[in-house]
Amino acid sequence: MTRDSLNFLERKDLKEELAILGVLVDIGKDGSGTAGSPGYFRKLGIVDILESLGTKVNDLGDVSCPSHAKAEIGDKKVKYLNDICLAAEHTAEKIAGVLKNKSRVITLGGDHATSLGTISGAHAVFGDDLGLIWIDAHSDINTFKTTPTGNIHGQVSAATLGMGHPRLTSIFKKGAKIKKENILYIGLKDIDQEEVDVLREKKLACVTSFDILRRGLFSAEKAIDQLRSRVKNIWISFDVDVIDEEYLPATLMPNSSGLDKREIKALAKYIGKTCPVRGIDVVEFAPQKDINKKSGQLVMEIIAGFLGSEYGDYTKYLGKYKKMSEKSFS
C-alpha cells in the first residue's frame, strides 16, 4: 500500500466482512439510557451505511441484560456485579465466535461495562497479541477498593488489566486480558487522583485531552505507532463522552470541553488507516439525548474512520449519483 498523505483520503472497498452486535448493559452506572443505542443505530441505517463502504454486514442481534429496576444491586462497591458478569460472558462468547470467522466486529453498547465482554472475547482469540486503545474522557481504572461510586463502568479498564474484583477479572478466563504495555488511553480529562496514581505507577501510556490541546494529534499518533509496533491486533474501546457536547449531546456524561469533530474524526482516520483494527466498542451513547440525529451521524462517521474508510457529507453526496447511474443502466 502506498503510504502518503493522499492515502488518508482514499476510500477503497473494505476487505474483511463486518458484524454488528448490540449489548444492552445499562447497569454499569447509576443513570439509565444507553440500552436504546443499538436500536437507534439500526434505525439510523447502520447496516446500509456500513455496506456502502463495500463489505457485507452481519447483524448478530443483541445480548440482553436486566435494567436497574430488575437487577439485583448486591455489593455496593461493585453494583449489579452478577448481571453484568453474565452479560459479559455472553458477549465474550459471541465476539470470540465472530473473530474466529475472520470477521471484524462493531459492538454497540450499552455503557462501558460492555467492553468487559468484548475484550475478553478478543483475548480468547488473539491472546496477548492484542492492543487496546481506550478513547474516553475517563480512564475507568478504579477498582472496588478505590471507586467513589461503586459503578462497574468505572472499573472496566482496570479489570482488563487484571486488577480489581476477581469476578470482573475472570470473564471467560482468569486474569489480565491486556498486557500493561499494550493499552493506550486517549482523550483523558476527568480522572480521580487514585486513578492518576495507578496510571503513573503502572507506567500506562496516556495521551490526555490536554496533550492534544498542547501538541495536537501528533502526540496521539506517536503513541499509536508505538502500540502498533508491538501487536498485530488492535481493539478500540470508544466512549462517546470524549467528544465535546456541542457535537455529541447524546451521552449521560456530557463533556463541555471535549475533542471537537475534526479532532476525533482525524484520530479515528489515523487509527483506521494505520492499525489492524479487529473490533470497535461504541459505548455510553444515550439516544434520547440526541439532537436532530447529529450525534448518531457523527458516530457513524467515526466508525467508518476506525474501519479505514470514510462516511460523511461528501460520500453521501456521491451516493446520490451512484443511485442515479444504477437507475439509468437498469
Ligand SMILES: [Mn+2]
Ligand atoms: Mn467515559
